[in-house]
Amino acid sequence: MDKNIKSQPGYNQEVLKIIKEKHGYSYDYIRKSIRGDRTGIICDIIKAEYKRLDNEYKIVRESQAKRLREEQNKL
Secondary structure: OOOOOOOOOOOOHHHHHHHHHHHOOOHHHHHHHHHOOOOOHHHHHHHHHHHHHHHHHHHHHHHHHHHHHHHHHHO
16 A cells, blocks of 8 residues: 655755845745745745746856866866
């Protein structure tokens, strides 16, 4: 008898921290806004800001990984 376990999305904790410091809302409210459980103008702003910051974070992380690989190849 297997339990059907839903996988929960993992949110970027660094981005959540930035949004919390900027807007002052709780992590729970921010996650619910991103997920779509909350509606309103602020929730739309939080959701858009999370997507933008998360994409920027991914780009920076990939560029740093590329730079480290290039440095490793030089050795």
